[in-house]
Amino acid sequence: MIQWRSLAVEQHVAMLFVLLFVVLSLATISVTWVVRRELESSERRARLARGLRAVWIGAGVFWLAWVAGPLGASLTCAVLSFLALREFITLAPTRRGDHRSLMLAFFVVLPLQYVVAGGRHFDLLTVLIPVYVFLAIPVLSALSGDPERFLERNAAIQWGIMVCVYGLSHAPALLLLDVRGTHGRGAFLVFFLVVVVTVAQVAQEAASRRLRRRPVARQIDRAFSWRAWLLGALAAALAGTLLYWVTPFVAPQALAMAFIAGGAGTLGEFVMKALKKDAGVRHWGNAPSVTGAVGLLDRVAPLCFAAPVFFHSVRWYFHA
Numbered sequence: 001m002i003q004w005r006s007l008a009v010e011q012h013v014a015m016l017f018v019l020l021f022v023v024l025s026l027a028t029i030s031v032t033w034v035v036r037r038e039l040e041s042s043e044r045r046a047r048l049a050r051g052l053r054a055v056w057i058g059a060g061v062f063w064l065a066w067v068a069g070p071l072g073a074s075l076t077c078a079v080l081s082f083l084a085l086r087e088f089i090t091l092a093p094t095r096r097g098d099h100r101s102l103m104l105a106f107f108v109v110l111p112l113q114y115v116v117a118g119g120r121h122f123d124l125l126t127v128l129i130p131v132y133v134f135l136a137i138p139v140l141s142a143l144s145g146d147p148e149r150f151l152e153r154n155a156a157i158q159w160g161i162m163v164c165v166y167g168l169s170h171a172p173a174l175l176l177l178d179v180r181g182t183h184g185r186g187a188f189l190v191f192f193l194v195v196v197v198t199v200a201q202v203a204q205e206a207a208s209r210r211l212r213r214r215p216v217a218r219q220i221d222r223a224f225s226w227r228a229w230l231l232g233a234l235a236a237a238l239a240g241t242l243l244y245w246v247t248p249f250v251a252p253q254a255l256a257m258a259f260i261a262g263g264a265g266t267l268g269e270f271v272m273k274a275l276k277k278d279a280g281v282r283h284w285g286n287a288p289s290v291t292g293a294v295g296l297l298d299r300v301a302p303l304c305f306a307a308p309v310f311f312h313s314v315r316w317y318f319h320a
Helices: 009-038 042-090 096-118 122-143 150-176 186-210 226-242 251-279 296-318
Strands: none
Touching (some): 042 096, 096 150, 150 186, 150 296, 186 296, 226 251, 251 296
8 A cells, every 4th residue: 555655756746636626527427417416507517617728728728837846936926916917907907107007017017027036035025016006106107107097006016016916926936935845836726725725706705695694895795704714614614624634734724725725715706897897898808809818817816816815824924
């Protein structure tokens, strides 16, 4: 019988992906069988098909990123950041005078952030965007000489960079985080993060449908309530506790980290719904002729919020 601890890191991660794809295959077969048996509407089938396809694509991207190593993972996330930022900026209130700021965001800040993450300059990673970039953006906008809606325009660009670039860049950074001498096992931390964030989303959605609704902000989301959020975060904590063996955490630490990541992810999704309400759209990327990846930001937004919170919580706690 194969002993888990006797296997190399690469074998551990390979077994993790085998388990992931087996679970996804079983889930796909089960959902397909249930949908056909219950004769659901074509709209319901299409929504489930899109959801399963998104999960499969996400799992495939995750696997390719691991195969390609930290450099490949950074490049993959950089592309996702670029596409997500395009979706965000398409709906942002920008003007011609913001051209310099947008060029800075897409072609300087975005690649530089991932270079910093790939170089393990984690202290700089923490402050590059929130300090230096946030100060540079309004300076460039002011130099354009266009004061109309100046604050709104710059805040939109800064927020887009914060979510789409700063947040997502912490996912590949997890691959390089050395916790308790577990260098090379960063894929387990990324897997842990993705699973607990997904579980929190699914559990919160299920709870919001079954519980008596007491929405916190009815104008933004009639289904969001503190009870549903808490149940989602607790479900993420339970999932994280069950997965503690793939991380450097002991069970209580895994529970706390999963609760923090899951709760942050669902709150991030709620914030993005507020932004969509303000923009007057149901989904990001409603214009396929303009954006490169329709709806990508809808899928990665929870991870964009959860990744930096999880990364810095782990780094602070373990002094990594």
